[in-house]
Amino acid sequence: MEPRESWAALAAGGVAGVCVDLILFPLDTVKTRLQSPQGFRKAGGFHGIYAGVPSTAIGSFPNAAAFFITYENVKSMLHHGSTSYLTPATHMVAACLGEVVACLVRVPSEVVKQRAQVSPSSSTLRILSHTLYHEGIQGLYRGYKSTVLRECTSVHWCGNWIMLLRTVNEQIPFSLVQFPLWESLKDLWSWKQGHVVDSWQSAVCGAFAGGFAAAVTTPLDVAKTRIMLAKAGSSNASGNVLAALGGIWRTQGLSGLFAGVVPRMAAISLGGFIFLGTYEKTRQLLL
Numbered sequence: 001m002e003p004r005e006s007w008a009a010l011a012a013g014g015v016a017g018v019c020v021d022l023i024l025f026p027l028d029t030v031k032t033r034l035q036s037p038q039g040f041r042k043a044g045g046f047h048g049i050y051a052g053v054p055s056t057a058i059g060s061f062p063n064a065a066a067f068f069i070t071y072e073n074v075k076s077m078l079h080h081g082s083t084s085y086l087t088p089a090t091h092m093v094a095a096c097l098g099e100v101v102a103c104l105v106r107v108p109s110e111v112v113k114q115r116a117q118v119s120p121s122s123s124t125l126r127i128l129s130h131t132l133y134h135e136g137i138q139g140l141y142r143g144y145k146s147t148v149l150r151e152c153t154s155v156h157w158c159g160n161w162i163m164l165l166r167t168v169n170e171q172i173p174f175s176l177v178q179f180p181l182w183e184s185l186k187d188l189w190s191w192k193q194g195h196v197v198d199s200w201q202s203a204v205c206g207a208f209a210g211g212f213a214a215a216v217t218t219p220l221d222v223a224k225t226r227i228m229l230a231k232a233g234s235s236n237a238s239g240n241v242l243a244a245l246g247g248i249w250r251t252q253g254l255s256g257l258f259a260g261v262v263p264r265m266a267a268i269s270l271g272g273f274i275f276l277g278t279y280e281k282t283r284q285l286l287l
Contacts, residue, residue: 001076005287009072010065012282013232017064020275021056025049027267031119035225035259041287043118053117054124061111069280071095071179089182091101101162111139135232173220177213182276200282203277210272214265219245221259221264 026049033043044051074094079087115127122130123257131139185205189215197205214221223244230236236244247258 001073005076006069006073008283008286010069011286012279013068014061014065015282016068016275016279017060018057019278020271022053023269023274024271025053025056027263027270028123029255031260031263032225033266034263035222036118037226037230038118044275052113052124052127054110055109055116055128059105059113063102063105063109064275065107066099070101071098074098088141088184090179091183092176093181096143099175111228114225118229146173174213174217177251178209178217178272181212183211185209199277199281202280203273206272206276207269208272210276211265214268215261216270218259218261218264222257222259223246 023285028046029051030040033040033045036043071094074097075090078093079092097249112124112128115131116122116124119127136228157204182202182205186197188200189205199287220241221272223241226244227236227241234248245257252259
């Protein structure tokens with residue numbers, strides 16, 4: 001991948017991330033409050049719908065830029081010499097690695113954002129300083145955990161790195177569904193019409209892929225929200241995703257696991273349209 005293409009992916013990804021996050025922030029707030037253990041009304045209802053937006057505004061550009069520059073470079077490297085039937089696997093690997101890198105930026109802003117969304121009376125700066133004071137840097141990386149390292153959370157000497165591996169449980173499965181489906185839909189549409197899809201067509205494919213991925217990964221998103229909102233010292237604060245899912249199932253059943261699925265699907269479908277459409281259009285303009 002040429003340097004110009006890398007810079008285009010970085011800039012286009014950043015622009016797309018800022019656009020989608022700021023436009024869809026109210027829907028994301030509603031989703032977070034629906035998933036909150038204290039309930040929608042106690043979490044703020046429709047009051048202070050833009051609480052936490054400064055955290056999102058600051059984290060959006062580097063988060064999306066980090067994802068796309070990683071995604072495009074890995075995809076470019078793996079495509080060389082690979083056969084067509086391995087293409088979906090290539091997209092899966094590229095998306096996974098993109099998420100691992102992007103989550104280094106996303107998780108701290110997500111933790112602050114979600115806590116602000118359920119505490120609209122507190123400022124973003126106050127929540128950030130409170131989290132750092134009471135939980136340290138680990139508090140900002142709560143919710144980022146790989147399944148492989150799940151059993152290692154009690155190893156104190158590598159605690160910071162374990163805490164750094166938390167939101168992958170929800171983000172990687174989402175990307176494993178969304179990006180291969182998005183790329184496959186674009187390829188199918190291109191083949192049907194005899195030329196590469198336009199940016200608006202890419203956006204439509206992104207909306208469908210995002211909505212489908214959002215639906216099937218909602219239980220993981222609910223678990224992530226509970227972990228990020230958990231008080232220090234509580235059972236969910238340990239970051240055990242399976243334990244969080246089990247607790248939700250026992251107390252609230254299937255409806256609890258899929259809490260907020262409608263606004264999540266609506267937000268991510270619309271988000272997929274804006275995000276991937278803006279990315280493709282900006283990248284085309286830069287190249």
